[in-house]
């Protein structure tokens with residue numbers, strides 16, 4: 001029972017990480033001006049602040065029919081794709097590798113490689129790129145350190 005709860009929590013963290021990636025990765029790309037560490041999310045078209053309940057990954061996208069709650073402009077499909085892609089990829093890797101430390105390291109690499117790919121495809125932001133990249137890496141390390149605690153518990157369970 002304990003094992004199931006820990007494994008479920010790890011997958012839940014991936015679900016959150018997938019959503020976090022749309023901020024973390026997309027804010028490093030061309031055209032972005034918001035700081036990585038700005039906790040609020042804004043609609044890029046009408047600049048309205050997006051409520052927390054409208055940030056719930058995948059479900060909020062479906063509930064709002066893939067559009068901004070205020071101006072009804074379409075949220076790029078890429079945002080949803082990135083959320084689902086990272087969530088499924090990391091969950092799959094971890095299940096296939098039986099929740100061991102290899103899974104942890106491969107997931108970390110997969111996350112950073114996804115970031116690099118997006119940077120390669122869309123290009124880096126024009127302003128304060130280096131500063132935000134460092135912030136991004138710092139945040140990732142904190143998040144993955146917290147995830148390491150769960151993996152440690154999974155080994156002990």
Ligand SMILES: [Zn+2]
Nearest residue numbers: 043046068071
């Ligand atoms: Zn809007």
